[in-house]
Amino acid sequence: MRSDIARKLGALREVGTLVLLLVVASAAFAKDHQFLDAKNLNSILLWIPLLAVVGMGQMLVIITRGIDVSVGSTMGLAGIIVGILFRDHPGLNVFAGAAIGLAIGAVLGAINGGLIALAKVPPIIATLGTLSAYRGLVFIVSKGDQVDSNMIPDALTNWTLHGPIQIGGVTVSWLLVWAIVAAGLTAYMLRQTRTGRDIYSIGSNPDAARLRGIPVTRVTFLVYTICGAVAGLAGVLYASRYGFVNPATAGAGFELIVIAAVVIGGTNVFGGSGTVPGVILGCLLLGTINVALAVLGIDETWQKLVYGLVILIALMLDSGVQKWLGKLSEGT
């Protein structure tokens, strides 16, 4: 009976996020009935893809009780390299560019993986270091120059501007399709492959995982590599979304928003749980908050504060839930 409660509580977390989402959306709608108009919906729908793609990787990392704050820099570095490739080789196929971005990200993520899984450097320190190292590399590679919009191929920006479905002015962009594909693949891996299940096991009880023969080092390494890879892909998607890549701003500070989305979406910072739908909800919530702030007349200077508070709220929720569950099993 208690484990039923435990199961319901897990689902409750996501319901909580959904409730928050509805509250924010209703408040904005009440203030301004134009909140759910095409323009705003498009904004939200363009907000989600980058967040969701990177969020998939961050979710995996956080499930294993780790963290990766270098994703923003990885996005920037992959974005600038691919941007430069587009600039210098105008005929480059955009899908090839995306693949290259993915590969670059994978290498950067693998470096994190090596530091964390093999050299046993704590994740916050390793990724804090690579955050700076990679951002520096962005400048070295770009020589400080931005990759302008005329250098980004139209085929790439097309992903943002157009999409397979258009309903009454609202576009489901190709960017969103990328995100859906990434989410689908991640959900499949987590649910259907042994490696995906190993990720949950490692986060749930690392000692037991080792004793039961799960290749903890290998899976940990893989998790950071994947996180880097999707961040790399997101770098290319960034170019599509904004039409240019600036070495200073591309991906800068993005890690905060991603972590906020993942954490509010029910991925427990203490490890062992988290779902793809939850993270998507989290992304939706943050996107909605973003647009709602504008509608409510709160300008974007409040963003950072809000994201930080979101993380704190999520943390306290998780901590409270943990304590409550602990008391349940103690039976006192």
Add this chain to the structure above:
Amino acid sequence: MKRLKIRPEVVPAVLLVLAFVAGAMESKYFLDFRYLLDSSTLYVETGLLALGMTFVIVSGNIDLSVASMTVLVACVTARLMESGWSVPSSCGIGIGLGIVLGAINGVLIAKVKLPSFVVTLATMAVYRGIAQVLLGANSAKVTASFVGLDMQHLPGHVPVPLVIFLIVAVVLGLILHRTLFGRWVFAIGTNEVASFYSGIPAATVKIGVFATSGLMAAFAALLMDSRLGVARFDHGQGLELDAITAVLLGGASIFGGRGSILGTVLALFLIAVLRIGMGVANVKAEYQLAVIGTLLVVAVLSGNLVSRLSSERRA
């Protein structure tokens, strides 16, 4: 096998000498001591943060919010001055604010029992966010009489901020290494449970440690206000990286229980020398960022290596 007992501070000391030599070879401007001393004022703020960070890391935690605390205090203090408050009272409030911000971190970590890296990641955003909300894109002007402390020199062309830093370093060094509180910080960083069972008030010590970090951020904020003359929410980016790197390079263990103020100071000078040297060699700010980031990782790796080697010798 002979047991090699090296004080951890030897590493940054040696590297410091090497960096000096490299800098001197790179450019003749480097050995201009007036230039060096004047440049040091840029790093005093980071230095103060690193001093506070030493306490945090020795206690087994981490504080990512130091740069944000600095900026928020700087903005609030400047705003107060702009609104007509006197310099002493504005500064006083700023210092109090710093302590409060740090204590909030401490309470979330010690009482609500949340992991320090996520909490300070969140407060890093919240505090800078508050500064952003407060000032928006504007700058707050600091009272003219308060500006320019960094230009003041003591005899021998020693800049005042550097003197302030050294005094604070000595005081904090005495606190960490010679007082009861300092012993307690080391104890909980080594083994929090055993320390608690021995009657040490672990939660209070943790709050104290983060409050100290906040206090240092407040001092740094005041110096920054004086140096820049204005406060903006987007100042002081990335200071936490240098601070953490300095502490780890100085011989502290990321896992807690080991570290020294002297080591932090030496490592800080090392980073300052590196950055000044890179500046003289016209290395761009972002490249410097990459170097420091790599340095952080190297510091931890070598720290791990050293402790693994020394524990093997014991066996």
Add this chain to the structure above:
Amino acid sequence: MAFAGVEVLKGVDIDLLPGEVHGLIGENGAGKSTLGKLIAGVYRPTAGTISIEGTPRMLGSPRQAMELGVALIHQEPLTFPDLDVAENIFVGRQPTKGLRRVDWKSMSSRAGELLNSLGVNLDPKAKVRGLSVADQQMVELAAALSQNAKVLILDETTASLTPKEVAELFVIVRRLRDRGCAIAFVSHRLDEVFEICDRITVLRDGEKVGERTPKECAVPEIIRMMVGRELAAEKHADTGGAKGETMLEVDGLCHGKIFSDVSFSIRKGEIVGMAGLVGAGRTDVARAIFGITQATSGCVRIGGVTAKIGNPREAMAQGLALVPEDRQHHGLLMPVSICDNACLAILRSLSKAGWVNRRAISARSTDYVGKLRIALRDVSQPVRDLSGGNQQKVVLSKWLMTEPKVLILDEPTRGVDVGAKAEVHRLMRELADAGLAILMISSDLQEVMTVSERILVMREGRLVRSFEPGQATQETVMLAATGQEAHAV
């Protein structure tokens, strides 16, 4: 097999036959748990061989042991709280179909089959978090079976179970036995051992003392084998020594399901021993008195004054001291120097205005090193360089420096060699004579008998017996601890 310099198991021969439940019993520290862990690959033997189905094997890890069909069921189950029952059973080896996709349906139904064959009523889809300890052990059992375990080692698995849950477990154990498994039942609960085992091996001080079947012998004989020493020599201490007023009074102390209604008192100059089996709740009582955990009801009085103790700091302030069971993790800061460890609790008094007096630390610790005869080179050595006995003396110094009124010692001589053991006992006597009230929790019956005056026995969370000086015998204590008083000779 040696552990940190103290030999834990010496030359034990044992065979586990299929279709049989083989009990491994002995006092705490006799080595039965170590033996179980050796067989399951958790530890590696320093000498001797382990053969499975006739072939000698090297069991380098629990996973290797699992692959060879040997599984260990722990007292505290090793499960994954966030995963469901079925997955806990098949973790790392989930059944797949098609493109290496996890076959959830198959996993769930196979889990259901396994659980059914065990006669366990658990929903394979239930999350493990929130399951009772008994149910989690079932999950572990099912996991072992799913790997075709032929040898099952149950290590003190009944310690945290209610009698009803134990009965249910035994039904399953019998079923497994009848299916041909070889089962080792490591326990110190004699009634259970007699109920379920076909053969019993008795260990004492790391050696095998004998092998019997329940039919051919009775409980008292087993107890004699477990305890074994010349009974005459080990008479219950009845030392004189003036006893002062009551120093510690524990009145109706309860902590949820862990212990209830514990009441006793200790006078100045008394050494009271607390005996009982692992899991009886003794350490829990000590921790509650000392403020590490909070009792749910009842009170503690020190020197007649009701004490409010919310944490160890407050406990110390009121004159309590606790030398914990786990020296290395709870009692000492291992990489730190001896003098800093010794003075850890009284640092405040060695400081003036917050300033720590280094010389005083050095002097005070050297003083106690002399008093307690700690063998070392230099007080600034890290404490992990010392032997177990000397480490324990450092912990003792730390607490003696606080000048307590009441000293609680939890397994004071565990992992300590014979010489140091005698010294610790002598010290305790001296301290009591100087006016300290001492509570000694110990699983070493010999120690309990020779050192303590009054003896308290706890069993399953309750204080079941109290012996006045000179009244107890090792047998009667053991009987009280195991609940076998009906069998008393």
